[in-house]
Amino acid sequence: MIRNKKMDKEKMRQSNLFLILRILKERGSLSKTDLSKITKLSLPSVTSIINELEEYNLISLLGQAPIKRGRFPIKYKLNSNALYIIGVTIQSESIKCVIINLNGDIQHYLSIPLPTNHEPAYVLDKVSNLVQKVIAESGINQSKILGIGVGMHGIVDPINGVAIYPPHLGWEHIPLSEILEDKLNLPVLVDNDCNVLTLAERWFGKCINSDSFIVMNVDYGVGSGIMVSGNLFHGTNYGGGQIGHLTVSENGPKCSCGNFGCLETLVNENALLNGINKKLKQGFNSVLVSLMDNGISLKDIYVAATKEDQLSIQTLEEAGRYLGVGVSSLVNLFNPQQIILTGSVLVGEEFITIPLKDTVNKTALKTNTKNLKIETSDLGDKADVIGAATLWVDSLFNGHLQIDDYFSKEGIM
Structure with a gap:
């Protein structure tokens, strides 16, 4: 007793x-x-x-x-500089690394292209080298670093720090935390990339005063991070938030998951670029024709849309309507306070968000949209890697750490 x-x-x-x-x-x-x-x-x-x-x-x-x-x-x-945190993201085209203080202020940042060799040992060696380089160039003593947070696309087990299935890399059940802890001698937390974006919004973005909101990320894939009553929703087998695999067109393209017509096959970056190129080859009129030889980018499509190029406008608006279907499903299921949109596809924001919001207002329950805010993130292109570091910010300020295990009377142990 x-x-x-x-x-x-x-x-x-x-x-x-x-x-x-x-x-x-x-x-x-x-x-x-x-x-x-x-x-x-x-x-x-x-x-x-x-x-x-x-x-x-x-x-x-x-x-x-x-x-x-x-x-x-x-x-x-x-004391925001009492300690520092490292964030790492392993994305489909790049590896990013940042070191921040407790207020999210960036102390140093580096990124490298994702190597063409996707073998886990090779990629994680690159990650380890990048982390060591960021620490060295920042001038921060490793004894003041609380830990490393890693954001990884696909299915992630955050409890055991395992990348269960990142489809763009073709990995299965890779123990990221264990491997990186051995390499870097620092504790490592791992979660899905959309979940870390959600934590970034919670602590440093537009959702500081919200405890029920959803972040939808649209770039090379489509995913969502879901915050319910102040807690991330992971799902039974950590597959929660995979909104990109909602079927929105039964006769649509085949997805990496094996199904047809998934949302991400119609609105991700490659889908938009491939769709534009296909129509240009079919003879559709557009100012983008002159750019085909050098390769068309999302920014090119957006700029063309601002010049009233109809093919570009139609492409972005169609993406917005499809995304609206996905957002509407999330709104009906979770009834959040806010939806935050982020990702490379949002470069054409005004052409996408208007049809997106129109679709949500038409198809979601009126009770669920009455006070709903749909906004784009303003955290910038480092939001993902800051979010990865925020895994430790969230753990610290929510009291998930035992203070005596991590800190001495002189500071971090």
């Missing part, structure tokens, strides 16, 4: 430490009195927690805040 009481007391201590830390992360500088009012903890309890967090170097004294009467209260803030 005494042991259980000690365990409960320790659990409460850990919970309160992370509660104060998270509030300072989300609200900025606050006094002990502010924290006591927000948390409903007594002032002596808050003082004890503040003292401990200062010893761990996770918060710092900001100074006194001027008020009209009485003593100036002393304010505290998160």
Whole structure:
């Protein structure tokens, strides 16, 4: 019984430490009195927690805040440079690596093309070398790095850090965490690329104040990350969010999954480019004809659309309508507060989002769209790799780490 009481007391201590830390992360500088009012903890309890967090170097004294009467209260803030986190993404065309602080500020960033040799050992050697290069060039001591987060496309087991099936690489059941931990001597967290984008929006993007939202990513594939009541939805076998494999055209192209007419076969980057090239070869009139020899890009299609090129406009609007079908399905199933759109295909945003929203408004339940916001991300082209690092931000500020296992009184262990 005494042991259980000690365990409960320790659990409460850990919970309160992370509660104060998270509030300072989300609200900025606050006094002990502010924290006591927000948390409903007594002032002596808050003082004890503040003292401990200062010893761990996770918060710092900001100074006194001027008020009209009485003593100036002393304010505290998160020490955003107390530690750093590395993010890595292994995408269909590139490997990216970034190191950020606790506020998501980029300290150093590098990327390399994905090697043509997709053997796991070869690719992960490239990842390891890139991580070591980022650490060296950043000038940050490895002892101040909390861990590495990895974002990987396809089906991922985040509990065991295993890439179950990334279709673009052809891997099966590769223990990413174990391999990279052995190579780099740092703890590694792994999740699906859309899930890490979702965490990036939750901590640094447009969903800081939302606990139920969906991020839909459209580039070489189509996927979604789903946040339900503040928690990522992974599904029983970690296959949740695979909206790209929703059948939207029974007579459509064959997908990498083996089915026909999946959403991603109609709206991903290659689908749009192949569709445009096919129609140009068939004789469709377009300003893009002159670009065929050098290769047409998504940006070319968008620029042509702004010049009222009908083929380009029709291509982007059709993609928007198909995406609207996918978004509508997600809205009907999960009834989120927000839908965030991201990915390379959104370069032609205005030509895609208008038909997308029109389709959602026509086909989704009215009760589910009444207060729904559909927006594009503003985190930029590094959102995925920042999101990978955010696996550790989320774990830290949600209290999933045991503070004594990761930190000493001088800082990170």
